[in-house]
Amino acid sequence: MKLNLEKVKGFSVIFIKEERIDAHNSGELKAYILHLIEQGEVNIIVQIECVRFIDSSGLGALLSGYKHATAKSGKLALACCKQQVLSMFELTRLNRVFDIYADLNEALENET
Numbered sequence: 001m002k003l004n005l006e007k008v009k010g011f012s013v014i015f016i017k018e019e020r021i022d023a024h025n026s027g028e029l030k031a032y033i034l035h036l037i038e039q040g041e042v043n044i045i046v047q048i049e050c051v052r053f054i055d056s057s058g059l060g061a062l063l064s065g066y067k068h069a070t071a072k073s074g075k076l077a078l079a080c081c082k083q084q085v086l087s088m089f090e091l092t093r094l095n096r097v098f099d100i101y102a103d104l105n106e107a108l109e110n111e112t
Contacts, residue, residue, distance in 0.1 A: 001029060010043060014036075027061070
């Protein structure tokens with residue numbers, strides 16, 4: 001899975017450079033997020049601008065990261081969600097769990 005990590009305003013920003021988050025790569029994403037949290041990086045923004053499709057395993061990977069981050073008094077938010085991906089969050093009502101922002105700047109402004 002193609003992932004880039006940047007530190008921005010105290011947040012670890014994960015840039016996902018894949019069009020799909022599914023059963024083939026969601027395990028790698030989950031492990032990456034959990035590793036960050038174990039290293040003390042508990043305030044995370046996942047930038048998913050390139051993602052055009054996410055399935056239940058992808059949602060599960062993000063939800064696992066969210067639960068682990070909040071358990072350590074951190075945050076996990078999403079930025080740049082395309083409409084077809086946002087529809088999956090709405091369908092599963094996970095849009096009520098995650099803070100989902102139109103872009104990275106909005107996420108940084110609202111999460112700090």
